[in-house]
Amino acid sequence: xxxxxxxxxxxxxxxxxNRSILAMIxxxxxxxxxxxxxxxxxxxxxxxxxxxxxxxxxxSQKMITKIISSGYFRLTGYNRSYGEAFHLIESDEADVIxxxxxxxxxxxxxEDEQKLLVAVNAINGVKANLGGAYLASIIRDYNQExxxxxxxxxxxxxxxxxxxxxxxxxxxNLNYQVYMVPGILAVLVTMIGGFxxxxxxxxxxxAGTIEQINVTPIRxxxxxxxxxIPFWVLGNIVFTIGLLVAWLIYGIIPVGSxxxxxxxxxxxxxxxxxxxxxxxxxxxxxQQAMFIMFFFMMxxxxxxxxxxxxxSMPEWAQVVTxxxxxxxxxxxxxxxxxxxxxxxxxxxxxxxxxxxAIGLNxxxxxxxxxxx
Amino acid sequence: xxxxxxxxxxxxxxxITPPAIVADNLTxxxxxxxxxxxxxxxxxxxxxxxxxxxxxxxxxxxSIFRMLTTxxxxxxxxxxxxxxxxxxxxxxxxxxxxxxxxxxxxxPDLTIAENLNFFATVFNTTIEExxxxxxxxxxxLERFKDRRAGKLSGGMKQKLxxxxxxxxxxxxxxxxxxxxxVDPVSRKEFWEMxxxxxxxxxxxxxxxxxxxxxxxxDRIALMQQGSILAIDTPDAIIKSYPDILYAIRAEKMxxxxxxxxxxxxxxxxxxxxxxxxxxxxxxxxxxxxxxxxLQYAGMDNIEVKRIQPTIEDCFIKLLHA
Numbered sequence: 001x002x003x004x005x006x007x008x009x010x011x012x013x014x015x016x017x018n019r020s021i022l023a024m025i026x027x028x029x030x031x032x033x034x035x036x037x038x039x040x041x042x043x044x045x046x047x048x049x050x051x052x053x054x055x056x057x058x059x060s061q062k063m064i065t066k067i068i069s070s071g072y073f074r075l076t077g078y079n080r081s082y083g084e085a086f087h088l089i090e091s092d093e094a095d096v097i098x099x100x101x102x103x104x105x106x107x108x109x110x111e112d113e114q115k116l117l118v119a120v121n122a123i124n125g126v127k128a129n130l131g132g133a134y135l136a137s138i139i140r141d142y143n144q145e146x147x148x149x150x151x152x153x154x155x156x157x158x159x160x161x162x163x164x165x166x167x168x169x170x171x172x173n174l175n176y177q178v179y180m181v182p183g184i185l186a187v188l189v190t191m192i193g194g195f196x197x198x199x200x201x202x203x204x205x206x207a208g209t210i211e212q213i214n215v216t217p218i219r220x221x222x223x224x225x226x227x228x229i230p231f232w233v234l235g236n237i238v239f240t241i242g243l244l245v246a247w248l249i250y251g252i253i254p255v256g257s258x259x260x261x262x263x264x265x266x267x268x269x270x271x272x273x274x275x276x277x278x279x280x281x282x283x284x285x286x287q288q289a290m291f292i293m294f295f296f297m298m299x300x301x302x303x304x305x306x307x308x309x310x311x312s313m314p315e316w317a318q319v320v321t322x323x324x325x326x327x328x329x330x331x332x333x334x335x336x337x338x339x340x341x342x343x344x345x346x347x348x349x350x351x352x353x354x355x356x357a358i359g360l361n362x363x364x365x366x367x368x369x370x371x372x
Numbered sequence: 373x374x375x376x377x378x379x380x381x382x383x384x385x386x387x388i389t390p391p392a393i394v395a396d397n398l399t400x401x402x403x404x405x406x407x408x409x410x411x412x413x414x415x416x417x418x419x420x421x422x423x424x425x426x427x428x429x430x431x432x433x434x435s436i437f438r439m440l441t442t443x444x445x446x447x448x449x450x451x452x453x454x455x456x457x458x459x460x461x462x463x464x465x466x467x468x469x470x471x472x473x474x475x476x477x478x479x480p481d482l483t484i485a486e487n488l489n490f491f492a493t494v495f496n497t498t499i500e501e502x503x504x505x506x507x508x509x510x511x512x513l514e515r516f517k518d519r520r521a522g523k524l525s526g527g528m529k530q531k532l533x534x535x536x537x538x539x540x541x542x543x544x545x546x547x548x549x550x551x552x553x554v555d556p557v558s559r560k561e562f563w564e565m566x567x568x569x570x571x572x573x574x575x576x577x578x579x580x581x582x583x584x585x586x587x588x589x590d591r592i593a594l595m596q597q598g599s600i601l602a603i604d605t606p607d608a609i610i611k612s613y614p615d616i617l618y619a620i621r622a623e624k625m626x627x628x629x630x631x632x633x634x635x636x637x638x639x640x641x642x643x644x645x646x647x648x649x650x651x652x653x654x655x656x657x658x659x660x661x662x663x664x665x666l667q668y669a670g671m672d673n674i675e676v677k678r679i680q681p682t683i684e685d686c687f688i689k690l691l692h693a
Binding site for chain 1: 441442443466473475476477479481490491493494495496536
């Protein structure tokens, strides 16, 4: 115990002396939590729309007005031909073309049916998808209005329609910030726990200080604990700062229990610390450690359900996410913070993370012993 | 049982303390190519002795140090440090030895005082307790004690490293190339410090590639390519030099070396500082004979003198033996 005490003393002294690490620990969570959720928004706005109106009727005018007034579209072109409009797509000035055929109003009234052409620039997949969908839904709406106009003389709706009204639970306004903040917080905790531990241990290897320590009575497990405890504490501090930022800036107050959140993060940190330790046993230089950790972080983040839902990933990717500790933390954070899940709800996740912690640390220790 | 005990005339029980270091056929092989870094090396260091491993880079000195300090497992043979087996009892060894690696390995982001204090607490002691050991060295550092170790000059770093290796009053001190890359004045100072430590009855094993430092040791082992060529006191090694050695100088040194290299009366010749050192096949040669031989070969301003061989001459001789 005495050995661990002065190892911790030394470690904290070094951490507090290293300005860039300190800044990273304090400033990074605040900056990232303030900037990223605002930027990482799935709602697509400012879709550039080019209209080719061959009809010039009051109906077509009304429809265009309705589309523009939805707020999602920006009319950047009003062209005479499709070819002209397509030039706008080619020069990236337009994302979507809406072509209204000649005799739109006349045919609509006379034949009760009309076709429109929507052409979407699919270079930016998300924008194209959502833009097309928004446009389709506005036109559908518009269609509905016209029908009501036609049928207003009838006392009853002759065509039975089912109107679906949805309400969003746990995030009523579909506010993306509420969804992103817990996820980003999860990534931050992982960065501090995994990255810093790996780099710190490899730094001692690089400087040769680990050898100097090895020729002293300090035991291996003392040394490892002396490395893991400071970063475990730092991880918890970053998590606390993150929760405060979420509360002060986004007004997000965890619905579930704070104790459960901290409990989960504590065990989760053991798992990522184990990963950092494991990586450090394979590396001789900080550069190597950096690249290996970066490789893992990229996979963890992209296959962690932070930006894209795991359920919509292909089968094989879903299998990969099961081996991704970050995905469990992101899920649990969202469950507890937004939904108020209880211990029973997150117990399976907790179990898996505990297995990760045991597995990674065990492997790291075996490997660490072998190396010497 | 180790070779040493079997050969010694004293019965083991009468020895109060075991020798500081006993290496017995210590072997280390590296990598897939099976490069033998240390090839069945055996030597013994008595208590309170200043023992030097002398040899060029790649002779295997650092590998021996790392094995004796329990950082590296030997691939063959065995060794005892302080009577403890380097493989089985490595924990005990780590309590009692001090190790100063060739490369500066203290925490650059901690100050002098913090580094020293850290290594003192690691060994469960305090700076005050063993201050007398490091006093001579530490007074030179004390002014800078709040400066970070990474910001010190080379000589200061080396003094701090020595303090840190000494602070727990080790029984055996391992110094791996402590003077490599250090200026001549600091090197001299450093060896004087070692002499004073010897008076404190600390056994010191030191390695160096500088042959001129060999004479400062009690006993030395000359090493080359993982093997020991000779072990003895520096004087005895010099005395055992079998030939008569001449230092020769002429106006045109490259031409002189060429003449010496091709002459069939010359046994060995090599450049040595501003002279050429040479031995001759027959001992009938007087200085005058050599001068006339060289004059005949067209040399001017010839100076020939018979000299005492240095350790380096002995080393070169042993290499060609």
